[in-house]
Amino acid sequence: xxxxxxxxxxxxxxxxxxxxxxxxxxxxxxxxxxxxxxxxxxxxxxxxxxxxxxxxxxxxxxxxxxxxxxxxxxxxxxxxxxxxxxxxxxxxxxxxxxxxxxxxxxxxxxxx
Amino acid sequence: xxxxxxxxxxxxxxxxxxxxxxxxxxxxxxxxxxxxxxxxxxxxxxxxxxxxxxxxxxxxxxxxxxxxxxxxxxxxxxxxxxxxxxxxxxxxxxxxxxxxxxxxxxxxxxxxxxx
Numbered sequence: 718x719x720x721x722x723x724x725x726x727x728x729x730x731x732x733x734x735x736x737x738x739x740x741x742x743x744x745x746x747x748x749x750x751x752x753x754x755x756x757x758x759x760x761x762x763x764x765x766x767x768x769x770x771x772x773x774x775x776x777x778x779x780x781x782x783x784x785x786x787x788x789x790x791x792x793x794x795x796x797x798x799x800x801x802x803x804x805x806x807x808x809x810x811x812x813x814x815x816x817x818x819x820x821x822x823x824x825x826x827x828x829x
Numbered sequence: 830x831x832x833x834x835x836x837x838x839x840x841x842x843x844x845x846x847x848x849x850x851x852x853x854x855x856x857x858x859x860x861x862x863x864x865x866x867x868x869x870x871x872x873x874x875x876x877x878x879x880x881x882x883x884x885x886x887x888x889x890x891x892x893x894x895x896x897x898x899x900x901x902x903x904x905x906x907x908x909x910x911x912x913x914x915x916x917x918x919x920x921x922x923x924x925x926x927x928x929x930x931x932x933x934x935x936x937x938x939x940x941x942x943x944x
Contacts, residue, residue: 749929749930751932753935759937760833760920760935760936760937760938761872761920761922761935762935763932763934766930766932768929768930769930807872811929811930814877814884814885815860815877815924815927815929815931816862816874816877816885817862817864817872817874817922817933818874819864819871819872819873820871821871822871822872
């Protein structure tokens with residue numbers, strides 16, 4: 718069965734510094750992987766997705782993620798954090814029946 | 830940009846009461862989903878729906894739950910007799926095709942509180 722592990726439940730960065738949110742996945746086949754973001758009292762918004770094309774995926778708001786099969790990782794990065802990036806981020810894998818399997822989430826705090 | 834909408838945004842109900850959560854998926858989408866997130870826990874799959882029938886359901890989706898697409902635009906989740914443990918945020922999602930990389934678009938959620 719497919720699963721994802723988000724390695725940090727909370728990450729705190731200063732505004733203007735890089736962001737790294739870590740995700741490892743487990744899949745018996747070539748997976749589709751997603752990062753979703755949830756701002757307080759808002760729904761889940763797609764940041765980016767990997768679907769077996771380019772391994773470096775660019776998303777909205779300056780985020781990107783790199784699919785590394787050898788490490789079974791799909792870490793999310795951003796060169797420079799902004800206050801508006803404070804939210805909860807979910808790493809998600811699509812399973813064989815196309816339902817989504819979510820990680821536990823990482824809460825990103827951005828300090829001014 | 831088209832979006833998934835959900836009503837109500839919040840619902841408070843008494844244990845044992847029936848609730849209906851409503852969703853309007855994106856208009857040309859064909860596949861519909863309900864997920865839920867109990868406070869402090871992971872978002873978890875409940876049910877998927879295609880061509881007017883359930884495609885897949887999780888262990889959580891027991892006989893107390895049902896889904897319906899009554900009029901070609903709405904997609905509803907009914908909980909027949911609510912329990913305290915049904916308190917959660919319920920998300921509706923839709924997608925255009927069954928292609929594995931197809932994005933699921935989520936609504937803003939309905940926060941259900943069972944007292």
